[in-house]
Amino acid sequence: MNDTGKSTTIRDVAQYVGISVTAVSQILNGKGDRFSDETIRKVREAQRILNYHPNFYARGLVGQRSNSIGIVIPNIMNPFFASLVLSVENAAIPKGIFPQVFSVNGFHENIDYFIEQFISGTQKGLILAAPGASREIVDKLALSNNLPMVMTDQADLNGKYDMVLINELKAGEMIASHLLELGHSRIAIVLPFGLTLNLKHRFDGYKAAFKKYHVPVPLDLVFQANFDPSGGVDAVSKIITTDATAIIAINDDVAIGIYRGLASHHKNIPDDYSVVGFDDINLTNYLVPRLTTIEQPIADIGEQSVQLLVNKMNDPNVQRKSVILDVKLRIRESTKKLEM
Numbered sequence: 001m002n003d004t005g006k007s008t009t010i011r012d013v014a015q016y017v018g019i020s021v022t023a024v025s026q027i028l029n030g031k032g033d034r035f036s037d038e039t040i041r042k043v044r045e046a047q048r049i050l051n052y053h054p055n056f057y058a059r060g061l062v063g064q065r066s067n068s069i070g071i072v073i074p075n076i077m078n079p080f081f082a083s084l085v086l087s088v089e090n091a092a093i094p095k096g097i098f099p100q101v102f103s104v105n106g107f108h109e110n111i112d113y114f115i116e117q118f119i120s121g122t123q124k125g126l127i128l129a130a131p132g133a134s135r136e137i138v139d140k141l142a143l144s145n146n147l148p149m150v151m152t153d154q155a156d157l158n159g160k161y162d163m164v165l166i167n168e169l170k171a172g173e174m175i176a177s178h179l180l181e182l183g184h185s186r187i188a189i190v191l192p193f194g195l196t197l198n199l200k201h202r203f204d205g206y207k208a209a210f211k212k213y214h215v216p217v218p219l220d221l222v223f224q225a226n227f228d229p230s231g232g233v234d235a236v237s238k239i240i241t242t243d244a245t246a247i248i249a250i251n252d253d254v255a256i257g258i259y260r261g262l263a264s265h266h267k268n269i270p271d272d273y274s275v276v277g278f279d280d281i282n283l284t285n286y287l288v289p290r291l292t293t294i295e296q297p298i299a300d301i302g303e304q305s306v307q308l309l310v311n312k313m314n315d316p317n318v319q320r321k322s323v324i325l326d327v328k329l330r331i332r333e334s335t336k337k338l339e340m
């Protein structure tokens with residue numbers, strides 16, 4: 001918004017920086033190689049200060065959107081998110097829509113930048129599966145540019161957008177109840193540093209199970225670790241010094257590290273420790289013993305997310321929808337009854 005109360009235009013940005021409109025347009029569309037870093041920095045700063053976001057209707061570009069959608073995920077190296085991307089591709093490509101992946105990885109401060117590319121980009125829709133995007137940017141994308149958008153998994157902006165989620169509370173309760181029903185009470189829990197909204201609900205589910213079985217929540221056995229196999233290995237070096245008889249891993253990736261850590265300490269699964277995971281990623285088929293885990297409906301998440309985007313593309317006024325999917329408990333050989 002400029003000082004006349006009107007929406008800021010690219011002309012305002014050019015005037016603010018003291019360069020041509022063409023130069024601003026090239027810089028904001030990633031074609032500004034010929035400009036100095038200082039000029040590019042000034043343009044980005046002006047864009048932020050003046051709150052400038054190109055509007056397709058003003059630019060007459062709306063009809064020129066490609067048949068592509070964006071999917072923003074936290075980390076492509078995590079097998080769950082790789083499978084999520086695949087499920088989106090399997091649902092989108094037969095409809096003639098091609099997903100473009102943005103993996104945020106460690107560059108969380110860039111997530112707004114990734115998403116802003118959709119304001120001046122050509123994607124027809126956005127599936128957001130990563131946390132940390134600012135509501136101001138997402139609202140501008142969803143509202144002023146009316147871009148179809150679906151929130152899923154770790155996306156932590158809810159309320160105004162289509163959403164496809166799993167029932168995290170119930171899923172967390174299911175997996176912890178399984179161990180409690182086997183007689184375990186001293187259960188270690190391995191969580192990532194900093195819980196995202198969906199993982200907070202999952203942890204709440206674990207705690208609800210302990211309350212349901214009148215077992216004190218073992219907060220002294222909650223360990224935080226990297227959100228990958230290295231975190232599982234590190235957590236085991238602490239868990240083996242406790243009286244835990246079972247271990248809940250926040251996901252299968254961490255559970256794989258727990259397997260490695262227990263093996264290096266000559267501990268047996270499930271005789272010494274029952275172990276459970278979450279996601280049911282393909283890699284768990286190669287674990288011995290096979291991992292008890294929660295199967296996430298990844299194919300359904302992809303299909304439902306793409307369908308909601310297509311519905312919105314076909315009718316911008318379609319009613320917002322929240323889809324909550326159930327999960328399945330897959331009991332395998334990594335858990336057993338506690339022998340007193």
Ligand code: RIB
Binds near residue numbers: 153
């Ligand atoms: O493996 C990644 C985990 O975090 C999954 O359980 C998924 O739900 C994500 O939030």
